[in-house]
Amino acid sequence: MITEALVLSAFLFVIGTLGVLVRRNAIIMFLCIELQLNAVNLSFVAFSRLHGMDGQIFVFFVMTVAAAEAAVGLAIIISIFRHYKTVDVGNFKLLRW
Amino acid sequence: MMTSLLESIGYVGWVLHALIWLPILGVGLVLWGEEEVAKKVAFWWSMGVLVLSLGLWWAFDPTQGSMQMESSTPWIETWGVSYSLGIDGISLFMVLLTTLTSALAILGSFNYIKERQRAFYALMLLLQAGVVGVFVATDLMLFYVFFELTLVPMYFIVGIWGGERRIYAAIKFFLYTALGSLLMLVGILYMAFTANELLGFPTFAYADMLQVPLTGTEQLWLFTAFALAFSVKVPVFPLHTWLPDAHVEAPTPGSVVLAAVLLKMGTYGFLRFLLPLFPVAAQHTTVVYVMLVLAVIGIIYTAWVAAVQPDAKKLVAYTSVAHMGFVLLGIFALTVNGLQGGLIVMISHGISTGALFLLLGMLYERRHTRKIEDFGGIGRVAPLFATVFVLTALASIGLPGTSGFVGEFLALLGVFETHPTIAIIATLGVIFAAYYMLPMVQKIFFNALDKPENREMQDLSRREMVILAPLCALMIWIGWNPTPILERMEPSVRLVLERVQAAAPAGTLGSVLEPGSSVVIVPAPADLEASDDLDGGDRSTDDD
């Protein structure tokens, strides 16, 4: 049972990672990050069957952080969209120096 | 009368704190006030601080060589860092010099600084607080904090209000000096760990550090670390190239404070820390010779370089290096005359070079050029200006009857007692001083008044006379009657030298360079047991 859950979690994580790496749309990338987080959450839940409730508590932490991150991240993306009229990350290289 | 008045207000108890915190309070006042009144607020505030500091002259006990007016409050208790202040004959005049030149420099920048005045005057006051802190701190960490604190305002003063290449100059200044002081920080930490281990409690206090017995090898390493930091500040050849750039690009008040007091922090460091804390290293033959030779090179080499400068401000900047060479020479003479002479040169250089920078700034305000060749015959249109400039220039090159002579004479006399050959070579600096200064004076103030722009030049204004008058008076007064100053310094100078001489006799010093040697400096017999288990090894590592 746990093996299947972990395999699924790994698949989800890899999909999320690849999504972040190859997609250019900020919204999609953002969703992929969420996918990664949830893949991790799945692992936590799966492991909590073996090691007690700690994992499930962590899932709540991750969900809280993810919610906060979603709020801030979406706000940034919206303000970028307002300014540049696009959310394609290939169009801006602000993260230099 | 003065003494009793000071006593009645408990002057000695709070004056040192006031001299640091009042300028910082002034920073707030200036920032809080209006842009237009910033300069006046800053000036009168610094005048108040100056007047307050003058009381030190009477409150200071000239018979005592050790620290006076001491006070100490724990600051970071777990590390043993304390906020402790004190003053002795060496720092007394540095403090007075700081308060004086700061006030005059602020007055001298009234016309020069036209933009962001609040920020500028706030930084000047902050700088003053930092420099006074350097001179009165008796805790190594506190000293280091103040030492670094002075960098920040100076960096901005050069970088924001400077000339064309101000960014280059500011960064050069900052990196040069920060690099040096980081090495010193390592040294300070090493000393603190050693002290913690030997004394059993964490401390950064200067008085405790004096009790720490260090092996000769340790002393040499620490000496090198500290000496690099201070040599950059002084500056000692070949670490001097930041100075001309910083001076040329800095606005007038920046140059004045830089020359008059910031450089003194370097030589002050030599006197306050290097000699008493590392007496074995400080009298090690190689060390002494290296420092003396660098000083002599500084004196003669920079005099030559100064002589061919087309930019008047750069010329004076180079002469600063030459003058500080005399200070260094006096210090490493390790004689009473030498140290006293060095101190007088420090004071005299602060006054005369400060005045020269003020005067050059006034020239720049009038003509917007610093090129010597753009002037000529100024003496005819600005006779007062020329008179003051010639007097200042003569004090700067050490004409007898001015402060410069007393200092240079005593410093050279002191060196001659221990190193005659070096003293004779250094005396050549007297000739080369005339060789760089007189042509400049001639090309600016004498010769024909052949450039039409110069015919319009105004003479000194009343405000400018007020700035220069006290400096000129001091140059002549110290030239004819330096004894009141000398006698206040003497006990402290003797204390430093006694510490140096109490260290190992000169004959055994040759061995301290060898690794693993166990020449141990023991200041007090009580510490003998403690020093028995020293092996000069890596104590600092097993400490944490």
Add this chain to the structure above:
Amino acid sequence: MYASLAAVLFQVGEAASAGGQEAAESGAHFEPFLPGLIVLLPLLGFVLNGVLALRHATRSAEAVRAGGELDLDEGGRPLTHTLPSLIGPGVLLLAFVITSVNFARMLGAHLEEPVVVTYWTWMATGTFSVDAALQLDQLSMVMMMIVTGVGFLIHVFSVGYMKDDPGYPRYFAYLNLFIFFMLVLVMGASYPLMFVGWEGVGLCSYLLIGFWFSDREKSDAGKKAFIVNRIGDLGFLVAMFYLFTTFGTLDFVPIFAGAEEAFAYGGALVTTITLFFFLGAAGKSAQMPLYVWLPDAMAGPTPVSALIHAATMVTAGVYLVARSSVLFALAPVASATVAGVGVLTALFAATIALKQNDIKKVLAYSTVSQLGYMFVGVGVGAYSAGIFHLMTHAFFKALLFLGAGAVIHSMHVAYHSTHSHEDGQDMRNMGGLRKHMPITCATMWIATLAIAGIWPFAGFFSKDEIIWQTAAFGGAANAPYPALYTVFWLIALAAAMLTAFYMTRMMVMTFHGENRTGDQEEKALHEAPAVMWAPLAVLAVLAVVGGWVNVSEHLRDSILGLGPLTSGWLHEWLHPITEQAQLIQDLNLGVLAESAPIVGGGEVVWAVLSGAAAIAVVLVSFRYVGGQKIVPAAEDVEPIGFAKVLYNKWYVDELYDRIIVQPILALSRFCWNVIDVGIIDGIVNGVGFAARGVGFVVSMFQTGTLNTYAFILTVGVLIILGVSIF
């Protein structure tokens, strides 16, 4: 007016002295009279004149800014001219009166030990201490009399000479300041205080040479004087350092008292010290190889040349050697150097003077030459003879310079009247001035005869004594280098003949023959006003009788001695000062010779011979030069051959420029451009560039594209995971 003012102050001073306000340590019987005031009065004059000068300069600066020049007659004449004319010479007269009172008192007393008046502690470091103290003894008294007396006469002359100069108050301010420092020099009771005066007079010399500072050449000359003097000052400083390490003090009295104990006769240390002192003396007194500044110093106003560059400042070196006579007596090698340099300078400068056409240049080289004689005197242990020649030289050379000043003044007026730009100092443009300026001509002839060494003028006695002492010293029982001194003696005799020649040449070219100034200009030539010729007259009297105060015993017994008119007073007077040196010399050298080397003959014989030879040279050269055809400067041709070398002063200035000035300049540029900017800043900037370069390369990884960052991040995580698992 001056006299009444002086009388009032005299009484005030007397009262003050009687009230015991003077902090004087009483000597044996000598009570100093207000010695501090002698020094302070010129300083006061400087301050007052300085204020007037600054006020005047500010006003003229306003005029320059307004686009013109200040008209001298406009307003302010009382403040710019009358007041300085009173203050400048006035303070000098007062100082002279007070000095005379002291002199009279000292004459009456039998002063064995110097009187030292201490005012305050100047510097005290704990191991070194020196007081601001004045020393009054026979030597300083002679110097004070010369400085204040001759100084006063020259101040009076200046009132006339500088009358129309726009810098009039500034001129008197400088002159008063000079007298102040000169008095500090001769009255200071320690070497450092003497050094204050030493450099102070150098400063005033610098300011006065460059008095007309708008002229590039003149301010260059001032600068040159200062820098060359500083080379000498180096020697003075180092000598002081040596003395301090030996004695632990720099006061005169303890040093001379302990010298014989501290130094072995002819020892290395005392030789070093005295040689360094002589370097200082050579700089200040324009001896070889540092004499080059003095001829250039003639750029200053002529009375300045008379006061500073003839009568007082340049003799400071001689004073230094005489003051340190004990040290020099202990160092025979150094003394021989002093005498040797002196005699070479005397000859060398005399040869240059032969071919100069500028009247002041002739006098300048003549001064260098005469200073050489003084050094010969003090170099052969005849310290009183050196001081004696110093004194007579102050009289006749001041007279010559002032006379030259009167001539130049007249010439300038003449050329000014026709707006001509001819050189008013060139003797080729003069000639026949005797008719127009009889008083100047007569007094200058007196001075010329004096300097030429013709009996019974002052120079005869003083120069003769030096020359004779050279011979006598070389013939002493244990003389160190007898042959050397014989050579010195011969050179000194030869140079004396040259002196007679070039001085006569100068007089003939200036005052005799046809006038070459120009037909129009000749009408404007005139005798100097009374305020100018009166000092000349006083000095002329001194140039005659000044030599009668120190006639050696042999001469006094002969017909040359003028019977009761003359005495050996100065020698006796200076005896307490020179006594110690004399004893050292007697002890080590034995008895001096009574007859000249090689050919024999006593002092009187040689005095007669040299006097007669001088007369002969004067007569012959009068006819020779008078017979020459001299053309005005504008029409003259460049001299050729050896005359050209002399005319160009042996090319010494050019040589110094090549081997010293230019190399140092080149070295300075090298230090700046190559070492400072190239190497040191190169390394500093190089480190900066290296840091930037590394940063640039590394920054390549920062593309700014989000995906790249994410990719690198992922790869990094995978690597770390891989490493930690396997």
